[in-house]
Amino acid sequence: MTFEEKPEGNGSLVDENQLDLSAKHQANGKPAASGRAKLPARQEANAKCGLPSKSLSTYTWQEIQRHNQKTDKWLVINRKVYDVTGWADRHPGGRRVLNHCAGEDATDVFRAMHPDPDIVRLYLKPLLIGELAPEEPNQERNKNSQLVEDFQELRRTLETMNMFNANLGFFFLHLAQVLILEALAWVIVWHFGSGWLITIFIYFLLTVAQAQDSFLQHDMGHLSVFKKSKWNRLMQNFVIGHLKGFSAKWWNNQHSQHHVKTNIYPKDPDVVFGPFFVVGDLQPVKYGKNKIKYIDYEKQHLYFCTVGAALLMPVYLNLDSIRAMYRRGYWEDIAWVSTFYIRYFITFGPFYGIFGTLVLIYLVKLLESLWVAYVTQMSHIPMKMSTEENQDWFSSQVLATCNVEQSFFNDWFTGHLNFQIEHHLFPTMPRHNYHKVAPLVKSLCAKHGLPYVNKPILKAFGDIIRALKKSAALWMDAYYSHPET
Known part of the structure; x- marks a missing residue:
């Protein structure tokens, strides 16, 4: 699958209606400016990847596990913390899948359910809000x-x-x-x-x-x-x-x-x-x-x-x-x-x-x-x-x-x-x-x-x-x- 193509909607995080995330949803779940021009998938993805890196907030598992409600959903994938609250209704696999994993490490679930996760990771970027604190283990302690x-x-x-x-x-x-x-x-x-x-x-x-x-x-x-x-x-x-x-x-x-x-x-x-x-x-x-x-x-x-x-x-x-x-x-x-x-x-x-x-x-x-x-x-x-x-x-x-x-x-x-x-x-x-x-x-x-x-x-x-x-x-x-x- 190349970047110009549109991911299949079989439980993955994006589909053909979601490759342009610019006009509707940002990481905080609020609408973005409506006047922003839409970009082709490859151009937009490259632009996102080229954004200057910022120091990310760090969170403990205890903090993350509190965000497990339908109106407040965080996920952890490969130690990165994502707020999917405002975007859950657009998830091709259904919002309930994200509800079920809220407040948890979803690394293995994410990898298991996406045939081509590499392209999906590009579009996780707008949802990224932080990462696990250095002293935290990769998964929950249980x-x-x-x-x-x-x-x-x-x-x-x-x-x-x-x-x-x-x-x-x-x-x-x-x-x-x-x-x-x-x-x-x-x-x-x-x-x-x-x-x-x-x-x-x-x-x-x-x-x-x-x-x-x-x-x-x-x-x-x-x-x-x-x-x-x-x-x-x-x-x-x-x-x-x-x-x-x-x-x-x-x-x-x-x-x-x-x-x-x-x-x-x-x-x-x-x-x-x-x-x-x-x-x-x-x-x-x-x-x-x-x-x-x-x-x-x-x-x-x-x-x-x-x-x-x-x-x-x-x-x-x-x-x-x-x-x-x-x-x-x-x-x-x-x-x-x-x-x-x-x-x-x-x-x-x-x-x-x-x-x-x-x-x-x-x-x-x-x-x-x-x-x-x-x-x-x-x-x-x-x-x-x-x-x-x-x-x-x-x-x-x-x-x-x-x-x-x-x-x-x-x-x-x-x-x-x-x-x-x-x-x-x-x-x-x-x-x-x-x-x-x-x-x-x-x-x-x-x-x-x-x-x-x-x-x-x-x-x-x-x-x-x-x-x-x-x-x-x-x-x-x-x-x-x-x-x-």
């Missing part, structure tokens, strides 16, 4: 400094090994698979008609295509596959919006929070299931003590297997995506999502009619949802869930995720999400490299006494049910044993 240093050294090693370089052929193979399956479904119904057996067969083809597209969507949300960011953005909108029918901006904002604060309640949206489930050890007790009973949580493991997993994508996530698009004015995303439905009506409408095509869409999403829900939840629901503990990046991700044993089936049909530990440690790493770095990650876990959990896939699926039953038991004990408050 963190294991040796583990942090070892992890950062591991990342540098992997960068030297080119483990973050994407293989275009790999991803185009997966994209081709999705397109061929969908095209084949249309050709079959066009040639043989819409009888029951044909309908069931194309239903199966479309379900496999949508499941594989879910994993490709996951890739596009994290990676800069192309060197030019405009192509990355186009590919992301095509895969997530046109092929999947979801808002790309909504997905990026939600998923960025999940990665930054994995299994941290309530910061990770993937462990906040509204009234439908209680998960982990803390949330069930909280609900029970407060006599909260939206649903019979004693049976939550049963309705996850039947209703919950099936409705996750066609109902829960679909409605949340639509709500976000309209409330936040994601007009470009609305246009892309519209093409998803238009394509289905054009290709299958002549055979099934409008209502029949809608039924086909949601039946496909329903069956796909069963598989994707199990694949995504098997590595998180059974693992540690907690409130904010401000652990180091390595520990927080390893304890909140687990792997599923490698095999051709597990790799291909889970979109390599069986390597959740490596994926969460290195979100911008192409998934075809996970198995190469896994031994190094496992070795670092062993060195520092952290569990590296690797399970057979059937055990991983079963652990979802066992974890939900355990959480239900905690809720029941708190609900029935404590007097109403």
